[in-house]
Amino acid sequence: MSILIRDSLVDGAPQDVYVEDERIAEIGRRQEADVVIDGRDMACLPGLVNGHTHAAMTLLRSYADDMNLQDWLEQRIWPQEAKFRPEDIYWGTKLACLEMIRSGTTTFNDMYFFMEEAARAVADMGLRAVLSYGIIDRFDERKAETELKATEGFLRFVRNLRNPRILAAVGPHNMDTVSEGTLGSAKSLAVEEGVKVHFHLAETEREVEASRERYGKGPVRALDEMGFLGDWLVAAHCVWLSDRDARILGERGASAIHNPTSNMKLSVGRAFPYPSLRSAGVTMGLGTDGAASNDNLDLFEEIKQACLLQKFDTNDARVLPAGEAWNMATEGGADALGLPAGRLQEGKLADLILVDLTHPQLVPRHDLTSLLAYAANGSMVDTVICDGRILMREGHVEGEAEIIEGARARAEALRER
Amino acid sequence: MSILIRDSLVDGAPQDVYVEDERIAEIGRRQEADVVIDGRDMACLPGLVNGHTHAAMTLLRSYADDMNLQDWLEQRIWPQEAKFRPEDIYWGTKLACLEMIRSGTTTFNDMYFFMEEAARAVADMGLRAVLSYGIIDRFDERKAETELKATEGFLRFVRNLRNPRILAAVGPHNMDTVSEGTLGSAKSLAVEEGVKVHFHLAETEREVEASRERYGKGPVRALDEMGFLGDWLVAAHCVWLSDRDARILGERGASAIHNPTSNMKLSVGRAFPYPSLRSAGVTMGLGTDGAASNDNLDLFEEIKQACLLQKFDTNDARVLPAGEAWNMATEGGADALGLPAGRLQEGKLADLILVDLTHPQLVPRHDLTSLLAYAANGSMVDTVICDGRILMREGHVEGEAEIIEGARARAEALRER
Numbered sequence: 001m002s003i004l005i006r007d008s009l010v011d012g013a014p015q016d017v018y019v020e021d022e023r024i025a026e027i028g029r030r031q032e033a034d035v036v037i038d039g040r041d042m043a044c045l046p047g048l049v050n051g052h053t054h055a056a057m058t059l060l061r062s063y064a065d066d067m068n069l070q071d072w073l074e075q076r077i078w079p080q081e082a083k084f085r086p087e088d089i090y091w092g093t094k095l096a097c098l099e100m101i102r103s104g105t106t107t108f109n110d111m112y113f114f115m116e117e118a119a120r121a122v123a124d125m126g127l128r129a130v131l132s133y134g135i136i137d138r139f140d141e142r143k144a145e146t147e148l149k150a151t152e153g154f155l156r157f158v159r160n161l162r163n164p165r166i167l168a169a170v171g172p173h174n175m176d177t178v179s180e181g182t183l184g185s186a187k188s189l190a191v192e193e194g195v196k197v198h199f200h201l202a203e204t205e206r207e208v209e210a211s212r213e214r215y216g217k218g219p220v221r222a223l224d225e226m227g228f229l230g231d232w233l234v235a236a237h238c239v240w241l242s243d244r245d246a247r248i249l250g251e252r253g254a255s256a257i258h259n260p261t262s263n264m265k266l267s268v269g270r271a272f273p274y275p276s277l278r279s280a281g282v283t284m285g286l287g288t289d290g291a292a293s294n295d296n297l298d299l300f301e302e303i304k305q306a307c308l309l310q311k312f313d314t315n316d317a318r319v320l321p322a323g324e325a326w327n328m329a330t331e332g333g334a335d336a337l338g339l340p341a342g343r344l345q346e347g348k349l350a351d352l353i354l355v356d357l358t359h360p361q362l363v364p365r366h367d368l369t370s371l372l373a374y375a376a377n378g379s380m381v382d383t384v385i386c387d388g389r390i391l392m393r394e395g396h397v398e399g400e401a402e403i404i405e406g407a408r409a410r411a412e413a414l415r416e417r
Numbered sequence: 418m419s420i421l422i423r424d425s426l427v428d429g430a431p432q433d434v435y436v437e438d439e440r441i442a443e444i445g446r447r448q449e450a451d452v453v454i455d456g457r458d459m460a461c462l463p464g465l466v467n468g469h470t471h472a473a474m475t476l477l478r479s480y481a482d483d484m485n486l487q488d489w490l491e492q493r494i495w496p497q498e499a500k501f502r503p504e505d506i507y508w509g510t511k512l513a514c515l516e517m518i519r520s521g522t523t524t525f526n527d528m529y530f531f532m533e534e535a536a537r538a539v540a541d542m543g544l545r546a547v548l549s550y551g552i553i554d555r556f557d558e559r560k561a562e563t564e565l566k567a568t569e570g571f572l573r574f575v576r577n578l579r580n581p582r583i584l585a586a587v588g589p590h591n592m593d594t595v596s597e598g599t600l601g602s603a604k605s606l607a608v609e610e611g612v613k614v615h616f617h618l619a620e621t622e623r624e625v626e627a628s629r630e631r632y633g634k635g636p637v638r639a640l641d642e643m644g645f646l647g648d649w650l651v652a653a654h655c656v657w658l659s660d661r662d663a664r665i666l667g668e669r670g671a672s673a674i675h676n677p678t679s680n681m682k683l684s685v686g687r688a689f690p691y692p693s694l695r696s697a698g699v700t701m702g703l704g705t706d707g708a709a710s711n712d713n714l715d716l717f718e719e720i721k722q723a724c725l726l727q728k729f730d731t732n733d734a735r736v737l738p739a740g741e742a743w744n745m746a747t748e749g750g751a752d753a754l755g756l757p758a759g760r761l762q763e764g765k766l767a768d769l770i771l772v773d774l775t776h777p778q779l780v781p782r783h784d785l786t787s788l789l790a791y792a793a794n795g796s797m798v799d800t801v802i803c804d805g806r807i808l809m810r811e812g813h814v815e816g817e818a819e820i821i822e823g824a825r826a827r828a829e830a831l832r833e834r
Contacts, residue, residue, distance in 0.1 A: 061780070062787035066724075066738035099777040264725035265791070267734040295791035296778045301718070305725070307483075308681035312726070317684040321483035360516040361713045363478070363821050364828030370479035374682070374712035379796030404780050411781030 001388065004030050008039025008354055010344060012368065017044050019350040022164065022388040026346055035390065041358050042382060043368060046342050047106025047351035048299040049333025051257035052198075052236035052287030054112045054134075055121075056084070056092030058099065059411045060292040069204060069266040077292060081113075083417045088410045089117040095407035096297055097125035101397050103298040103378020106351035106386040109234060109257070109287070109337055111171040111198045115154050119166055126391045128351060130337050131158065132171030132198040137182045144182045151186070155193055165387050167195065167337075169234070174200035175219050176207050180226060187228050196337060197228075201235035201256075204268050208240045220245035229254050234336050236287060239268050243276045250280030255336030258328065260305040262289035271313035274306075274320050285333030286325070298378035303329050307373055322373035354383035418805060421447050425456025425771055427761060429785065434461050436767040439581065439805040443763055452807065458775050459799060460785060463759050464523025464768035465716040466750025468674035469615075469653035469704030471529045471551075472538075473501070473509030475516065476828045477709040486621060486683040494709060498530075500834045505827045506534040512824035513714055514542035518814050520715040520795020523768035523803040526651060526674070526704070526754055528588040528615045532571050536583055543808045545768060547754050548575065549588030549615040554599045561599045568603070572610055582804050584612065584754075586651070591617035592636050593624050597643060604645050613651050613754060618673075619662070620654035621685050637662035646671050651753050653704060656685050660693045667697030672753030675745065677722040679706035688730035691723075691737050702750030703742070715795035720746050724790055739790035771800035 003019040010017060010027060018026040018033060064076035089112065100108060107128040110118060115133045122129040133154045137144035151170055158168035170190040172178045178186070190197045202208060202219050215222035220241060223229055231253035238249070238256040249256060258272040277284055286306055288297045303325045310320035334342025341349040355362075355372065359380045362371050384392040391397065420436040427434060427444060435443040435450060481493035506529065517525060524545040527535060532550045539546040550571045554561035568587055575585035587607040589595045595603070607614045619625060619636050632639035637658060640646055648670035655666070655673040666673060675689040694701055703723055705714045720742045727737035751759025758766040772779075772789065776797045779788050801809040808814065 059781060061783070061792060062785075063783040065784070065787045065791060066735055068734045072734070095777060095780060102777060261725060264729040265734065267728045267732050269732045271729075291792070295787065296794075298778070298794070301721075301794070304718075308678060308722070309729070311684045312681040312688075312729075315684050315686045317485045317489070317682065318483055358818075358821060360512060360519060360817070360821060361715070363512060364476060364825050366478070366480040366828070366832070367482070368479075370482045370712065374482060375478060375708070377713075377715070377718070377794045377796060379794060400777070401775075404775060404777060408781050411783070415783070 002033040003035045003037065003385065003388065003390065004033035005037045005039040005044055005354065008042045008044035009357065009368065010044050017344070017352065019352070019385065019388050022350055024344065024346055024348050024350050027344065037383060039354055041356065042354040043357055043372070044344065045353050045355060046330045046344050047353050047384065047386060048104050048329050049285060049337065049342055050100060050105045050108035050287055050297065050299055051234065051285030051333040051336055052259055052289055053096065053108045053110045053297065054290035055096035055108065055110045055118060056089045056112055057290030057292045058095045059088060059092040059407065059414060061295045063292060069268065072266065080414065083414060084114070086114040086117045088414060089114040090121050091407045091410040093118040093121035094125060094403050096291065097121055097127050098397055098400060098403045099297050100127060101125065101384050101391050102381065102395070103300065104353040104355070104381035104384060105297065105299050106353070106384060107334065107337065107339065107341060109169070109198060116157055119158060119161060122166055123161070123163055126389055127386055128165040128339070130167045130169050130196060130198070132169040135172045135182060135186060136177040137179050138177055139179045144179060148182065148185055148189070151189065155195065169196040169198045171198045174203070174207060175211055183223070183228055184226055187232070190232050197233050199233060199235050201238050202240040203237035205240055218242070218245065220248050224248050224252065237263065238277070239263055239270050239272055241273050241276070246273060246276035246280040246282060249277070250282045255283040255285065257285045257287045257336065258306055259287045259289040260309045261302060262293040264309065265293050271309050274310050275314065283332055283335045284328050285336045286329045299329050300376050300378045303373050322370045325373055326369055350385055350388040352385045353381050356380050356382045419450040420452045420454065420802065420805065420807065421450035422454045422456040422461055422771065425459045425461035426774065426785065427461050434761070434769065436769070436802065436805050439767055441761065441763055441765050441767050444761065454800060456771060458773065459771040460774055460789070461761065462770050462772060463747045463761050464770050464801065464803060465521050465746050466702060466754065466759055467517060467522050467525035467704055467714065467716055468651065468702030468750040468753055469676055469706055470513065470525045470527045470714065471707035472513035472525065472527045472535060473506045473529055474707030474709045475512045476505060476509040476824065476831060478712045480709060486685065489683065497831065500831060501531070503531040503534045505831060506531040507538050508824045508827040510535040510538035511542060511820050513708065514538055514544050515814055515817060515820045516714050517544060518542065518801050518808050519798065519812070520717060521770040521772070521798035521801060522714065522716050523770070523801065524751070524754065524756065524758060526586070526615060533574055536575060536578060539583055540578070540580055543806055544803055545582040545756070547584045547586050547613060547615070549586040552589045552599060552603060553594040554596050555594055556596045561596060565599065565602055565606070568606065572612070586613040586615045588615045591620070591624060592628050600640070600645055601643055604649070607649050614649050615651050616653065618652035618655050619657040622657055625657045635659070635662065637665050641665050641669065654680065655694070656680055656687050656689055658690050658693070663690060663693035663697040663699060666694070667699045672700040672702060674702045674704045674753065675723055676704045676706040677726045678719060679710040681726065682710050688726050691727050692731065700749055700752050701745050702753045703746045716746050717789070717793050717795045720790050739787045742790055743786055767802055767805040769802045770798050773797050773799045
């Protein structure tokens with residue numbers, strides 16, 4: 001199957017983008033294809049990569065807001081999550097996929113539970129995802145054993161799916177909820193299986209203090225001594241880091257995923273140290289985190305937020321310019337996940353989007369990258385292609401109404417449970 | 418002319434909203450009207466009020482980004498503005514109006530130049546606006562005289578328009594660019610004419626320092642001694658304020674307009690002191706500022722940004738909850754401008770919007786206010802009514818393509834000039 005996008009804007013000039021099967025085969029001039037898309041007045045861009053999500057949390061969107069992190073978790077989120085059933089994860093993830101497609105995301109890196117159901121939703125919806133079961137042992141050896149078993153089972157499950165769009169990762173939750181032994185086993189398992197480790201790192205000050213008490217040093221140095229840091233690590237948040245921590249992450253080849261909206265909404269007390277991580281050469285991506293702390297999965301918003309937060313935090317408007325944030329949301333995220341995607345280049349995966357440049361918010365166009373970072377939102381995405389298949393045309397995704405109804409019904413049932 | 422919106426969600430329950438001429442005549446059950454709108458699966462809300470804009474700056478959208486404020490102004494913005502012609506203001510304002518209608522704004526408070534052209538654009542587009550000519554005398558008496566004359570001329574022009582949607586205000590720019598004498602004359606003129614004063618207050622630290630040098634005290638206390646503060650004052654930014662300054666503004670009945678995105682993008686170095694202004698009982702609204710420092714005019718984004726910035730700045734996620742930010746963008750802004758709008762109540766001006774609740778980002782709906790603040794964006798607005806006239810239905814605004822083409826052409830001509 002081949003797709004030809006004609007005359008869309010590629011790096012500032014109208015070009016044709018030719019997709020064959022799951023790859024970008026040619027950028028230039030082409031005559032024919034199975035499907036031809038008129039790309040005039042559109043920007044052709046790599047699909048966005050959401051580097052950190054808990055997709056099925058869409059079911060808890062607008063359920064608990066304006067609360068501090070620990071109260072929010074303990075009083076509102078965890079009690080609801082305890083009531084989740086597998087079917088909820090399927091519909092919640094499906095809603096998240098729908099929303100991500102509509103706003104131009106083609107890949108996401110997800111950590112949650114009942115992940116077989118998340119995989120089923122991703123398979124149905126056509127996106128690309130890296131999925132991990134969130135390991136929490138609360139320093140209990142028996143729990144550790146069942147959690148690692150669950151992870152091994154999920155890795156097997158994904159392997160057997162043989163779906164090129166679905167990859168597994170190992171997901172130890174964070175240092176507060178996972179013991180040193182389990183962190184080590186999780187990492188070894190990931191390295192053996194050749195998959196990534198999806199982890200929450202240094203999100204809160206409390207986590208740093210707990211690490212100091214438990215290990216006598218901050219999270220990054222403690223994890224480094226455990227041999228937990230390496231190019232397998234995709235670390236979400238990375239807020240409470242020193243310059244030295246950033247350098248260690250850089251030396252070990254770990255990736256950092258910034259979640260500015262969630263960090264601000266939950267008042268984690270500091271901003272992602274972008275300048276230090278950049279100097280340290282750390283691969284950086286962007287994530288929305290779960291919808292309950294955002295409350296949408298629109299990466300266009302996240303790009304803008306990342307730029308604004310850095311400018312505010314460093315008091316220097318030159319920090320994190322539009323182009324760098326755009327790169328985080330595309331090639332940075334793809335590199336973190338080890339995917340040949342996030343770039344509009346021949347040979348890369350055909351994960352592409354078209355943005356409608358006739359929207360009044362995108363006029364005039366002195367600088368396309370600035371427009372995309374500061375003026376656009378996900379609702380301006382017209383067409384989405386993932387793995388060489390069209391998932392959205394002219395803002396229309398197949399089966400949308402059924403997904404919305406299904407997710408609504410599950411959210412209602414959850415509240416009444 | 419009457420309009421009936423049937424079965425839309427009003428304060429959580431499906432109701433009919435009946436509009437007669439320019440007012441909301443009834444909320445409840447109604448049978449007939451000249452125009453009937455099916456409001457099912459829609460939230461009916463007051464139109465948003467953009468409390469601080471420079472509308473025609475849409476022409477400079479994406480022209481200069483990721484620069485510090487003073488460089489941005491001196492190297493990029495001012496040189497372009499010097500080349501603006503009246504026709505540019507007409508098209509730039511028209512594009513801004515189109516964008517505001519599309520994203521649910523029905524009223525804006527604008528300060529710029531060639532304001533007769535801005536008024537013409539507002540008259541054509543059907544929104545409500547408070548317009549002021551931006552007075553800058555740079556401490557030159559002759560300039561002061563011509564600027565005040567220009568303002569008087571514009572007040573007369575607006576009076577003669579007899580357009581109930583268009584009000585004039587007096588617009589001394591800020592303390593850095595306007596002398597004490599002119600500030601006094603501007604205020605007196607506004608009080609005589611019964612109009613508002615639109616002003617930039619304490620946006621930057623530099624402004625506070627300049628005030629200390631010039632007047633021996635900070636801006637608020639200096640202005641208070643001049644008799645400049647009163648319920649006529651609509652003060653944009655209000656970033657660099659002490660608790661005492663906030664109390665003074667509260668006692669004088671002045672209003673403060675928060676512009677979180679612009680403040681972050683231009684790195685003004687502090688956040689709007691929402692908790693102090695709230696304690697002081699100051700009327701507060703929200704603004705986008707000009708598109709060159711935002712880079713869109715979507716107030717839904719601004720509501721979210723205000724909430725997030727306060728949570729980040731105060732390190733307390735309970736500060737500025739969704740409902741309070743929503744009120745700033747509606748009744749707060751309307752109160753600041755002295756308009757009987759911003760509320761869905763019988764007798765208020767019929768400035769209304771319908772938001773499409775079937776968008777996947779607005780599902781499920783545990784709390785509508787949270788959804789509107791955190792999950793929505795302006796692209797989810799379906800219908801806009803201003804002054805009892807329908808400006809948008811199903812996302813469609815009349816003449817959109819012509820406005821986009823016109824604005825594009827002006828922006829291009831401007832660059833080549």
